[in-house]
Amino acid sequence: MSSVLVTALVAVLTLPLSGPPSEWTQPGYGPGATFYNPLENGLDPSKLVKRWEIPTHGSPECEIGREPLIAGGNVYSSAAGGFAAFDPATGARRWFTKLVRRGITRMAIADGKIVTLTYTCDGQGSFLTAFSATTGTRLWEVPIGGPAQDMVVDRGVAVVDTRPDYTLSTTGYRLGDGGRLWRLTGTRGDGLLSSGGRLLLRTNESGARAVDIKTGGTVWQTTQNWYAVGSDPAGTRFYVSGTGGALAAVNAANGSTIWKSDVPSPGVTADDKRVYLPRYRSVLCLDAGTGRKLWSVHLPDAAGQPVRAGALLFSPSGIDSPLSIVDAVTGRAMKGGMPSDQHYPPAVAGGRLFLTDGDRLRAYF
Numbered sequence: 001m002s003s004v005l006v007t008a009l010v011a012v013l014t015l016p017l018s019g020p021p022s023e024w025t026q027p028g029y030g031p032g033a034t035f036y037n038p039l040e041n042g043l044d045p046s047k048l049v050k051r052w053e054i055p056t057h058g059s060p061e062c063e064i065g066r067e068p069l070i071a072g073g074n075v076y077s078s079a080a081g082g083f084a085a086f087d088p089a090t091g092a093r094r095w096f097t098k099l100v101r102r103g104i105t106r107m108a109i110a111d112g113k114i115v116t117l118t119y120t121c122d123g124q125g126s127f128l129t130a131f132s133a134t135t136g137t138r139l140w141e142v143p144i145g146g147p148a149q150d151m152v153v154d155r156g157v158a159v160v161d162t163r164p165d166y167t168l169s170t171t172g173y174r175l176g177d178g179g180r181l182w183r184l185t186g187t188r189g190d191g192l193l194s195s196g197g198r199l200l201l202r203t204n205e206s207g208a209r210a211v212d213i214k215t216g217g218t219v220w221q222t223t224q225n226w227y228a229v230g231s232d233p234a235g236t237r238f239y240v241s242g243t244g245g246a247l248a249a250v251n252a253a254n255g256s257t258i259w260k261s262d263v264p265s266p267g268v269t270a271d272d273k274r275v276y277l278p279r280y281r282s283v284l285c286l287d288a289g290t291g292r293k294l295w296s297v298h299l300p301d302a303a304g305q306p307v308r309a310g311a312l313l314f315s316p317s318g319i320d321s322p323l324s325i326v327d328a329v330t331g332r333a334m335k336g337g338m339p340s341d342q343h344y345p346p347a348v349a350g351g352r353l354f355l356t357d358g359d360r361l362r363a364y365f
Contacts (some may be wrong), residue, residue: 022309024070024349025109029307031154031194032231035269035345040309042351045325045334048364052091055080056361062103062121065358070349071109072133077361078104083116085136088352091363097136102127108153109133111175115158117151128160128173140178144171154194157181157213161189170201172216182216190227191267195252196235200228210238210255220255230268230275232288239268239275247277249291259291269306269313271328276313278303278342283315283324285331295331299324304342314348316340316355323355338364 022039029037056065058080066078074085074094082099086092099118105126106117113130120126126148129141146163153159158173168188172181187201187209198210198219209221229247230239237258238250245264250257263284265277274294275286283306285294301318308314308328315324317340325336340346341357348354352365 022070022349023072023109024068024347026069026153027067027106027108028193028345031152032233032235033152033191033193033228033267034231034233034271035267035305036233036271036308037310037348038233038271040348040351041311043309043312043348043353043365045312045336048335048338048353050338051089051363051365053360053362054086054091056356056359062101062119064103065356065361066104066107067344067356068347068354068361069107069109069114070347070352070354074133075354075361075363076107076109076114076133077356078107083107083114083136085133088350088363095136097131097138105148106151108151108158110153111156113139113175115151115153115175117148117160119147123147126160126162128158128178130158130175130178142173142178142180150189150192152189152192152194152199154213155197159189159192159194159199159213161192168204170199170211170216172213181214184211184216191229191241193228193231194235195228195231195238198235198238198252200226200238200240200252202227208242210252219253222255226250229265230270232270233272239270241265247291249275249288259289261286261291263293267305269308271308274328276306276308276328278305278315281317283313297324297326297331297333302342304340305345307346307348309348312348314346314353316342316345318342319357338362 057063069076075088084096085094101121102118108115126144130139150161169185170187171183186204207223208226210219225242226240247261247265269276284296299317301321304316306315313328320339322337323340325334
């Protein structure tokens, strides 16, 4: 049998057995950073086996491994000297794009493009660049004067938390050609995410305002020192933190407070009915309607950002501590135990679990 036929047969045999492929197109699943993949239904935690492992960066000190993205039948990841597309079944590299003396801050996939926010190894500049998701060919690039911290892509717009000339600003660029649509000086996108096409930005006046991602126009503003730590899948609310750090749910359309919690959180995971958040060495589950605590799960080490995929909740902890997998509704423990890292949330899509520690990417299915 030819090597081509063998490779094809392996790919078919290792496909998830149930449901259509699901995707993970930005860190946090999508532009809302819900860390919830509602379409995932092909993963059985009792049958997870490590199938392959690849390095995610090279030797230059400025290279940092990034979280993987999954879309269009590919896994996209940082790689030594650049980034690449891989076969999700085998880990075989399909194409590679070189980045000369640059590191990757963020990646996102939208409209057939991979959008990257990169920084130069000398720390003097950043670039927003779009590549073909099919071939890795560069389509356009925008130099950004000064460091850039974060990026989100939604509704045909790439928004970057920028520091041009080291002045705080948030800038929206057209995804089609990289043209600048708007810039808001004196704002910063702490927790940059899109809830129904709205961004929550901190301002120099120690308040915050929600703006339209397409125009940069103000939707509402507040004197509260809020920043977004998550959103709901429907795009109707921001989960926010602020002075004192207490978590609150806020109506994304008008800024009204839905509920407040005494529990602080640097990030949340949200489905339609529940909110999950890391707290010391535990993950807490709150009622999304009221903020009331429903249950908690103890972890072996410091808790990282949990991820919900289908009916399961995946919680990393510590460095190389066992990954927790529980029933997302009840908190009942399921089989887990693979090495995790609190600084790198898992990605779950297409019936596969992807874990990284910043140095290597591992696939389980």
